[in-house]
Amino acid sequence: MKLNIFKDADEAIVAIADYFIAVANEAIQQNGRFNVSLSGGSSPKKLFELLASDALKNKIAWEKVYFFFGDERYVAHDHPDSNYLMAYKALFAPLSISESQIFKVDTGLDPASAALSYEKCISQHFKDEPVFDLILLGLGDDAHTASLFPGTSVLWIDEELVKDVYLQDKAVYRISMTAPLINKAKNIAFLTFGNAKADAIKSVLEGEKDIAKYPAQLINPVNGDLQWFIDEAAASKLK
């Protein structure tokens, strides 16, 4: 695991953008395509916008990139909370990415069917082992990642690749990749910044091993590489 600490969020975003480009080009060179899973929430928005900017958009052969989502809110794709919609506005539309390269969660199905359908979609795309070249992750203030939330049963799954997750406190569903799927990836990268994340970062990286309380501790690639891209504010409580 490599912990990269930057002065501020912008520096962390520039660094992870360069990392994204390097991993993408290596995958395209080796296998002719780059399979990436995007994180949701607000942290990655500026990363997506930077990748789609005039400065960087020509660094990757985007027609060879296939986009998946580490998790999705159980809402329509045009709902303001949709992770797909955020990525569409910040990355897919500016780069004119073909819909055939984007694998959305079918939130028109019931939650369990949406999870099953997404798992089938992933399995069909990879034919054999679903090994992503890169999985981007964020970290919640409560140390969740993707939609692996504290105290949810999805944390203990060792078979399924994708699962529906009911969040009791918010009375909403999420559809999430599971830890077994995420940990198969060749590269996993967290992008996390801001003071609000300092306690969660400390718990995950230096706290007692407690998956139920700190689900991001589940993330431990079987054969791949794990990197954190964080700013000094998020790192402020680390030893």
Ligand SMILES: O=C(O)[C@H](O)[C@@H](O)[C@H](O)[C@H](O)COP(=O)(O)O
């Ligand atoms: O759908 C989501 O919300 C994410 O996948 C989630 O795991 C996110 O990465 C964290 O909650 C951090 O969210 P912020 O980046 O908004 O702080």
